[in-house]
Amino acid sequence: MTHVDVQQAGEIFSELMELVASGNEIIIDRDKRPFAKLVPLTRVKKQRQFGSAKGMIIMAEDFDEPLEDFAEYM
Helix, strand or coil: CEEEEHHHHHHCHHHHHHHHHCCCCEEEEECCEEEEEECCCCCCCCCCCCCCCCCCCCCCCCCCCCCHHHHHHC
């Protein structure tokens, strides 16, 4: 955990964002007291929903008919 003064944080903001992106936490101090905390966000994995692709896949009528290319193997 890194402590940074408010003035310094404004000057090196992009560097602080790189640190946060790599998993570090940054405490921003104002008047030598903790004021704000920069932490990386964790992505919430969406729950799968049954039937969400319904109607998106269309199967041809002759899907299970023998293929002409494989007639000699039958």
